[in-house]
Amino acid sequence: MPASPSTARAINDRSALKLLQDEGPLTAGQLKTLTGLSRPSVADLVERLQGAGLITVVGEAGARRRGPNARLYGIVADRAHLAALDVRTQGVSVVVADLLGTTLAEATLPIDGDATGTGPAVEQAVALLERTAREAGAERLHSVGIGAPGLIDPATGELRATTGLPAWHRRLVAALQERLPATVLVENETNLAAVAEQRLGAARDRDTFVLLWLGHGVGAALVLDGKLRRGASGGAGEIGFLPVPGTEGLPSATDCGGGFHSLAGGAAIAALAARHGIAAAGDASAAAGVRAALAAGARGEPFLDALATRLAVGAAAVTAVLDPGCVVLGGESGHAGGEALAARVAARLAGMSPLRTQVRAGELxxxxxxxxxxxxxRDAAQDDLFAPGA
Known part of the structure; x- marks a missing residue:
């Protein structure tokens, strides 16, 4: 059955808005070429979107061209303001942006919930977001995205109580949902990192891949056939609990010690660097150790080889089950290791698994x-604002 006229118009409008988002300002003629619509249909489309306050004339194409056909149309960036929060164990980072994702203001604040208490920690984080929004000139936020460690309940979308997760994390999400006249979304941090690497970073050409997150903790995000897979309980990718050789004992339901975390968590990588005599002045983090090893040349190679072997153990387990064809080493340590570490992991993985798997360094x-x-x-805001009749 052919689409009704109203449905066809809605489809055409969203297609044009997507082109303007991805390609930047376009003329009506360029929209006609890219959408395949007739000139009258494009003229009607432009009039509708201007009337809805979604697009406006932002200039003209070509220094010598004048007139209606030369007008460049672009999305009205301040039609909505957005915010994003990266909630870590000891602090929070905030960015406020416009509808096109352009950063308007950003801030970071260390927060020690154990020292200040849950309530004050929540208030500090909320105040940081409100202050950053004011600095950005965003009187009202449309959508807020939150990345946090821990499991997200796939049925409710809520951050679940998890052993080791600071109490102020769960209270923060609830406080923002109660106090802000905005859509508030929360997602596991590793899953969000995978989304970013797919759309902006190392996995732009992949619809199936695994992100191996190497930060304070270790985790994985699974993108299969273009979709992020969370699992039945939201725990897909909790690779820190994966039993692996080379550790003392086995993990338990409440402690990932003895699992892959004991080989590839931040503390484990930092300790491995120290055992190989690799130290970064004034910085004992895992990523600093990786950078120092790369800078040390031949002296750092034994550490990098040992680290690559550890990472290949976890990657081999994942590829044996999922066969993703590509593993991205994300997080601060994966980014710090770059292609040098990725190449080492790929070589060791090829010796452990018969499945051909690319290993790439995360770019972000x-x-x-x-x-x-x-x-x-941004996706939530655009889904709302670009919807028919919005």
Missing amino acids: GDAAVLQGALLAA
Whole structure:
């Protein structure tokens, strides 16, 4: 059955808005070429979108051209304001952006919930978001994306109580949902990092891949056939609990010690660097150790080889089950290791698994979570504003 005229118009409008988002300002003639619509249909489309306040004339194409056919149309960026939060164990980072995702203001605040208490910690985080929004000139936020450690209940979309998760994390999400006249979305940090790497980073050409997150903790995000897979309980990718050789004991339901976390978590990588005599002045983090090893040349190679072997153990387990064809080393340590570490992991993985698997360095590093949260907020805003009749 052919689409009704109203449905066809809605489809055409969203198609044009997507082109303007991805390609930047376009003329009516360019929209005609890219959409395949007739000139009258494009003229009607432009009039509708201007009337809805979604697009406006932002200039003219070509210094010598004048007149209606030369007008460049672009999305009205301040039609909605967005915010993203990256909630970590000891702090929170915030960015406020416009509808096109352009950053208007950003801030970071360390928060020690154990020292200040849950209530004050929540208030500090909420105040940071409100202050950053004011600095950006965003009187009203349309959508807020939050990336947090822990499991997200796939049925309710809520952050679940998890052992080791600070109490202020769960209270923060609830407080923002209660106090903001905005759509508030929360997602696991590793999942958001995978979304960002797929749309902006190392996995732009992949619809199936696994992101191996190497930060304070270790985790994985699964993107299969273009869709993020969360699992029945939201725990898909909790690779820190994966039993692996080379650790003392086995993980338990409440402690990932003895699992892959004991090989590839931040503390484990930092300790491995120290055992190989690799130290970064004034910074004992895992990523600093990786950078120092790369800078040390031949002296750092034994550490990088040992680390690559550890990472290949986890990657081999994932590829044996999922056969994703591509593993992206994300997080601060994966980004720090770059292609040098990725190549080492690929070589060792090829010796452990018969499945051909590319290994790539993440391009976005630790910033991937915040960028993924912003993408989630932008998608929610555009789905609402670009909907028929919005």
